[in-house]
Amino acid sequence: MCNSELDQNGSSFLAGTDSIRFIGRSDLESTFVSSDRTLPTAQPAVFNISGHETSEYIVDADHSAIIAPIKASELVGLDGIANQEIFAFNVRGPLGKTQVNRDIAKSIADDSKHKLFPLFHNGITIIAESVNRTDDEITVDKYFVVNGCQSLNALYKNGRHITDNLRILTKFIQTPPASKLSEMITRISNNQNGVKARDFKSNNQIQIRLQNEFETLYPGRYFFEIKRGEDAKGVAVISNELAGQYLMSFDLKAPWSTHRKYQIFEDKHSDLFGRPSVTAHKIVLCHVIATTIQEHQASINNELFSKYILTRFFILYIVRLILESDDTASNVLNAPEQYIHHEGATNAFVSTIGKLLDEVITDLNAEIDQLADDFDYRGKLRDEQWCNTLAHEIAATHKKLVSRGRMESFGDLFAQQVALADS
Structure with missing residues (x-):
């Protein structure tokens, strides 16, 4: 790998060397996916504070803060509220009609409370490259806006109720929005009840890179949601929380831990998302398999076991064991884009996985039917030993059937489905 191009000597050498692949400048530039957000540009905003006291705190020549009661009518006029671009660095998007948001809307609608608003509202925090006061x-x-997304959205949606008496205590902090200090301010100022570990990873570079990759590779097909409340614009959503559960089952092979969602964005975050093999293609592959599993779960005889969410991740783990034990399926793990990036291949892949699942669920039913109807399915699916033993038994049975010619390999099944699609 090099940041320049290959010369004639290198080309001549590689002509006789099959085991080396050269990646040069043009390859790097054409495949690069940024881990930075594409930030919008907006006109400077001006707020009238005539007749009102403000408080200023100066840290140094480059960093300062001003707190002032700002007219709600001016705040809702800021660029970027309608398309949510103003909340690019906020840990969450609008969460809809939560109880808190309903209470805010109720207060806005009651004009008798408008003068009292700064007394019971926590205020809004705005990070800006420059803040100037006269x-x-x-x-x-x-x-x-890095804190106050719910409030500002509520004000925007209830703009018809806003009067000149409605002011919001607003903290203006002068610091670059993409700086480490801005990140710290966002994280600490949002450290309150109702904020999840997932929210604090919404500005993480790994998550942003994956979201950018989805926008490049799967526009109009899938939206990778890294922030609660993001606008997917009608595209099918794969949340990073669900993606973490997929990867925990499929890559880390620990489906029994998928109920511990907090681990996805805490101690397991780097293990799950930080590996080079974790791409938009890998996440979509897992999503396609998991969706196919969900469609087949109704075939499980035990209804409670069938409907339990961890069952899907357990079966995803079984599918992983089957694929990695089948030499004809190696490309599924190493080059998933060959199977899910284009519609025709995706349809053939879904049909192939469906045929594998028919067998898997037959074997699973045989095992589960031996247990009492009221067996502790929740406990079993969180039991590493039970999951491992049963999953490996089913995968081993599949391998024996293939090796004895009693069942076709993944490669043969996929080739058949491609041929059917072409005929």
Whole structure:
């Protein structure tokens, strides 16, 4: 791998060497996926503070904060609320009609409470590249809201109720929005009840890179949601939380841990998402398999076991064991894009996985039917030894059937499905 191109000597050498692949500047540039957000540009915003006291705290020449009661009518006029771009660095998007949001909307609709609003509302925090104040105005440029997303969205949606008496205590912090300090301010100021570990990873570079990769590779097909409340614009959503559960089952081979969602964005985050093999293609592959599993779960005889969410991840683990033991399926793990990037291949892949699942669920029914109807399925699916033993037994049975010619390999099944699609 090199940041320049191959010369004639290198080309001549590689012509007789099959075991070396050269990746040069053009390859790197054409496949690069940024881990930075594409930030919107907005006009500077001006707020009228005439007749109102403000408080200023100066850290140094480059960092300062101003707190002022700002008219709600001016806040809802900020660029980027309608398309949510102003909340690019916030840990969450709008969460809809939660109880908190309903209470905010109720207060906005009651104009008798407007003068009291700063007394019971926590306020809004705006990070900006520059913050300038005169006696009458505060001007901010290159700004983003990092705390107060729910409130500002509620104000925007209930704009018809806003009066001149409705002001919000707003903290303007001068620091680059993409800086480490901005990240720390966002994280700590949002450290309150109702904020999940997942929310604090919404600005993580790994997550942003994966989201950018989805936008490049699967536009109009899948949206990778890294922030609760993001607008997917009608595209099928794969949340990073669900992706973490997929990867825990399929890659880390630990389906019994998938109920511990907090681990996905805490101690397991790097193990799950930080590996080079974790790409948009890998996540979509897992999603396609898991969706196919969900469609086949109704064939499980034990209804409670069938409907339990961990069952899907357990079967995903079984499918992984089957694929890795089948030499004809090696490309599924090493080059998943060959199977799910284009519609025709995806349809053939889904049909092939469906045929494997018919056998898997037959074997699973044979095992589960031996247990009492009221067996502790929740406990079993969280039991590493039970899951491992049963999954390996089913995968080993599949391998024996293939080796004895009683069942076709993954490669043969996939080739048949491709041929059917072409005929």
